[in-house]
Amino acid sequence: MEKYLAKLMFNINIDNGSDASQFDEQIRIIESHSLEEAFYKARVIGKKEEEVFTDSSNKQISWQFIDVSDVYSLDVVKDGDQLYSNTHKIKDTGSFIKFIRQKSMEIQAKNLTFA
Template sequence: MYWFVAKIVYQIICGKGEHLPQFDEQLRLISAINKQEAWKKALQIGEQEQYAFKNQREELVEWRFINVPELYTLDDLKDGMELYSRVEEPENASSYVALLQMKAAQLQSQKSFELNV
């Protein structure tokens, strides 16, 4: 068996979809005997985990599976290895950095961070 990282993409649609387009890109760890099996497993996950619900305004919110656009073989798992990289180009760099610092502080302050979980 080999390990793979698959990018599974969903489109998030609220109501009639009259909003800024939103997509959720998820990285999933897949165990498979080859790349073709890993791709099929990623497709199954994408299809099975689509869902819809009603928000507080009774609008339908859908997570529609788009596809698996990327699949990488993890030849050798190493501590600290890079799994994914994406360059962000925010409109406001200061706000972006502040958001990252706030999220890091919240993570550090969580009790589960101190446990061996």
């Protein structure tokens, strides 16, 4: 079995579109015998993750699987290779940078050997 990374895309719809749609990108590790099998296995995972529920504000939330947008073999990955990139458009730059640095501090706090 080989290991692959698959990017699954979801549409998060709130109250049947009354709020702006959100899109969630998920990177999953898939073990399979081929890239084609990894693709179809990732699709099955995505379909299983679809759900509709009501949140604490009584809004209906729908997670709809769109499709698998990328599959990469981990066998060809070398040290330092880029596996994923996502550009964010943020109005409050300072708050976003503070948020990212806080997340980094949380990682370091969990493993003090490199803090």
